[in-house]
Amino acid sequence: MADETAAAHRRRPEPRVATGWGLAASVYVFAVVMMGTTLPTPLYPLYEERFGFGTAFTTQLFAIYAVGVIGALVVFGRLSDWLGRRPVLSLGVVFSIASAVLFLIGSHIGLLLAGRVLSGLAAGIFTSTATVTVLENAPAGRERLAGSLATAANMGGLGLGILSSGLLARFAPAPLLTPFLVNALMLVIAGLALIFVRDRMRGGATAVQLQLPGIPASAKRMFLAASPGAITGFAVCGLYSAIAPSFIGQTLHVTSTAVTGTVVFLLFGASATAQVLLRGFSDRLLIVGGTVTMIVSMGALVFALIAGSLPVLIVSAALAGAGQGLVFMTGMRAITAVTAPEHRTEATTSYFILAYVFMSVPAIGAGFLAATVGLANATMIFAVAVAVVCVAGLVGARRFAAR
Numbered sequence: 001m002a003d004e005t006a007a008a009h010r011r012r013p014e015p016r017v018a019t020g021w022g023l024a025a026s027v028y029v030f031a032v033v034m035m036g037t038t039l040p041t042p043l044y045p046l047y048e049e050r051f052g053f054g055t056a057f058t059t060q061l062f063a064i065y066a067v068g069v070i071g072a073l074v075v076f077g078r079l080s081d082w083l084g085r086r087p088v089l090s091l092g093v094v095f096s097i098a099s100a101v102l103f104l105i106g107s108h109i110g111l112l113l114a115g116r117v118l119s120g121l122a123a124g125i126f127t128s129t130a131t132v133t134v135l136e137n138a139p140a141g142r143e144r145l146a147g148s149l150a151t152a153a154n155m156g157g158l159g160l161g162i163l164s165s166g167l168l169a170r171f172a173p174a175p176l177l178t179p180f181l182v183n184a185l186m187l188v189i190a191g192l193a194l195i196f197v198r199d200r201m202r203g204g205a206t207a208v209q210l211q212l213p214g215i216p217a218s219a220k221r222m223f224l225a226a227s228p229g230a231i232t233g234f235a236v237c238g239l240y241s242a243i244a245p246s247f248i249g250q251t252l253h254v255t256s257t258a259v260t261g262t263v264v265f266l267l268f269g270a271s272a273t274a275q276v277l278l279r280g281f282s283d284r285l286l287i288v289g290g291t292v293t294m295i296v297s298m299g300a301l302v303f304a305l306i307a308g309s310l311p312v313l314i315v316s317a318a319l320a321g322a323g324q325g326l327v328f329m330t331g332m333r334a335i336t337a338v339t340a341p342e343h344r345t346e347a348t349t350s351y352f353i354l355a356y357v358f359m360s361v362p363a364i365g366a367g368f369l370a371a372t373v374g375l376a377n378a379t380m381i382f383a384v385a386v387a388v389v390c391v392a393g394l395v396g397a398r399r400f401a402a403r
Helices: 002-011 020-038 041-051 055-076 079-083 085-105 109-136 143-171 178-196 217-242 244-250 257-278 283-307 310-337 341-373 375-399
Strands: none
Touching (some): 020 109, 020 143, 041 055, 041 244, 041 257, 085 109, 109 143, 143 257, 217 244, 217 257, 217 283, 217 341, 283 310, 283 375, 310 341
């Protein structure tokens, strides 16, 4: 028996003490991988011109990414509990590098589709594992800082990917190559940085298990109340990420990838900023404030399209991002607060799957609707639908804590 215990300890060494280096490395890796998932967004008009496809196929490219995310959440959601954090994060980095390579080749539409699937798998792995890794790498007394950094790495990384891609495509040579080459180099550095990341293995897992979605009984009412925020928040992200590059060019007649990248960056940047700066307010206030902000942002979007105003579109993106960040963050923490620790991964997986489904499906619908009524009209219809669901979300705001 003593020999078996000693062997178990040899298989599962004690994790080293968390340090600032480990925290910085985990945040860097998280941010760089998330950057890679949004690099194609400002480049969609260039791909449309190169391959001759339209807005409907662009939204399919975006949707297949969401399929990859959902698949990774289910397949890899619990893998790090058994295998360890670093090996699973390494797999995500490999997927992300492979995606960048496929886009670098970029000679066929099939390569773009495969690249988006791999990018989605990387994002799904990091969504389920990297946040926990950042928290586990927080030195003593830095837990709240680590939570804020995890949020900034996730949403901020998404925004920085769009911004850097747009700027590089505008000002650097080879606009369809340079963004992915730079990201691939950053990902190689990220793979090396994982050496500094503290790994913590849980001893309870004896076999790999799928992380199937589910809603624990204690969380059903709160999950229902939080669902409109997840639906509308990620639907807005899908709209700006999948369709904004097209309607900025076709409706506002602005073709600069730098402008497109900046507009969509503001969405994700505002989301990360709002989550970090306003996280201390009560859940009910954040839900109401975030929902109202999204309703106003949809009104601003409609006005921007009618008036052909780029400044108003920029304001709508910033407002949409801030609202999205507040409602999604608050919904997530409210669900976890009423869920037993052993069921939290199950509940959060369901929340993310709901969000990513509604990130892709409405964007696809708007893309196909554009072929009938035009891109501007399809976007306005979509904006009105989001606002209506937001109003439904206000009805459930009373379920959130007032303090």
